[in-house]
Amino acid sequence: MEVFWAHGYEATSLQQLVQKTGASRQSIYSDFGGKRELFLAALERYQEEVVSPALSPVEQAEATLPAVETYFHYQIGRAETAGLPGPGCLIANTITEVAPHDVEIYERVNAHNERLFLGFSKAFENEIRTDNRRRHAAPNFDALATMTVIFAQGLWSTSRVVNDAAQLYLAVDHFLNMVKLELAR
Amino acid sequence: MEVFWAHGYEATSLQQLVQKTGASRQSIYSDFGGKRELFLAALERYQEEVVSPALSPVEQAEATLPAVETYFHYQIGRAETAGLPGPGCLIANTITEVAPHDVEIYERVNAHNERLFLGFSKAFENEIRTDNRRRHAAPNFDALATMTVIFAQGLWSTSRVVNDAAQLYLAVDHFLNMVKLELAR
DNA sequence: AGAATAACAGAACGCTCGTTCTGCTACAAG
DNA sequence: CTTGTAGCAGAACGAGCGTTCTGTTATTCT
Numbered sequence: 001m002e003v004f005w006a007h008g009y010e011a012t013s014l015q016q017l018v019q020k021t022g023a024s025r026q027s028i029y030s031d032f033g034g035k036r037e038l039f040l041a042a043l044e045r046y047q048e049e050v051v052s053p054a055l056s057p058v059e060q061a062e063a064t065l066p067a068v069e070t071y072f073h074y075q076i077g078r079a080e081t082a083g084l085p086g087p088g089c090l091i092a093n094t095i096t097e098v099a100p101h102d103v104e105i106y107e108r109v110n111a112h113n114e115r116l117f118l119g120f121s122k123a124f125e126n127e128i129r130t131d132n133r134r135r136h137a138a139p140n141f142d143a144l145a146t147m148t149v150i151f152a153q154g155l156w157s158t159s160r161v162v163n164d165a166a167q168l169y170l171a172v173d174h175f176l177n178m179v180k181l182e183l184a185r
Numbered sequence: 186m187e188v189f190w191a192h193g194y195e196a197t198s199l200q201q202l203v204q205k206t207g208a209s210r211q212s213i214y215s216d217f218g219g220k221r222e223l224f225l226a227a228l229e230r231y232q233e234e235v236v237s238p239a240l241s242p243v244e245q246a247e248a249t250l251p252a253v254e255t256y257f258h259y260q261i262g263r264a265e266t267a268g269l270p271g272p273g274c275l276i277a278n279t280i281t282e283v284a285p286h287d288v289e290i291y292e293r294v295n296a297h298n299e300r301l302f303l304g305f306s307k308a309f310e311n312e313i314r315t316d317n318r319r320r321h322a323a324p325n326f327d328a329l330a331t332m333t334v335i336f337a338q339g340l341w342s343t344s345r346v347v348n349d350a351a352q353l354y355l356a357v358d359h360f361l362n363m364v365k366l367e368l369a370r
Numbered sequence: 371a372g373a374a375t376a377a378c379a380g381a382a383c384g385c386t387c388g389t390t391c392t393g394c395t396a397c398a399a400g
Numbered sequence: 401c402t403t404g405t406a407g408c409a410g411a412a413c414g415a416g417c418g419t420t421c422t423g424t425t426a427t428t429c430t
Contacts, residue, residue: 008282010195014388024408085285096281097193099346100270110346147356154339161284161295171332178363199418209378
């Protein structure tokens, strides 16, 4: 998984995969079917081992804005300890490299984006239900959530070429503060 | 240029390049030096032919927020007429695929990001200089501009897997509206 | 017109890729 | 101990890659 994460799909060779996983070429083919299927399995493992723990605060039923902040800080923290510039997000990288040319992978990354979208959207809803002030207009949760998914995408892309985590933290904090203002309007 | 844009660096073969450009293999090597150098030339041409026209409103000395909006709308419009999901942004794709493994390319995409950063930052400054109301605190232009660069990055990534331009427009409008609120605070 | 030069298509080269095949090793069952 | 089987490393294979080489065709200049 880590090899695909760092180097992408095309640039990762069977040789590297055999070396880093310790498995034999033969078992990669008998257990998975080939390089592409191994990549699909890596995508799934990435969801379980990286996305789910990071996103769990957001996916709590009562999650609000601080949960979203926790998600971003958690991921930036991981990137920071792994060293910046880093591998970013496997799924964000896949969106750029493979998704446009492979429908099955395309569907999986879209499912991931949908998952982010739902989490953010719910958290924003919960945020304004914690008080019951009257507002100028009901916020467009869908648009805000889509916007946040796009921002997350950009954040992990940027983490591949930036060496200062402080920039990322600062950008995230400003972004979430703006969302907070928008929700309180 | 268009081939690299759509398929990326690794996935574009010399054969494709010869076919699409009409040039011979020989002249690619005598005129540029190889595939990598041709890619660098494509990056440069992309800056001139795609980035510069799109960014020109933002790079006017008196540019303000509407100029930034024009930039985003212009680019989304181009993506829309080319067909969504589309190739996104050559430089955004390069950041994900090649930049981490090639210092020269890394420097060029960072120069591009710096260009965006400066444009946005200046536009935000101009925006609040158009009136002279007193504010709670001076906005952090650097953080806002960094955030906007990251958002743009995410937008072009997302345009590779999304088929509805309306979503992108909506997200951009909300984003810029939030920036406007933040600047007017 | 004839000589020199440039540009060309395509063959050829060495290499690496993903995939498959081939023995060999090690362990389990009887 | 013998037999059967599963898993392994590494060789082998065809395909495709980026790059270079090789003739041949245009073009230019005197």
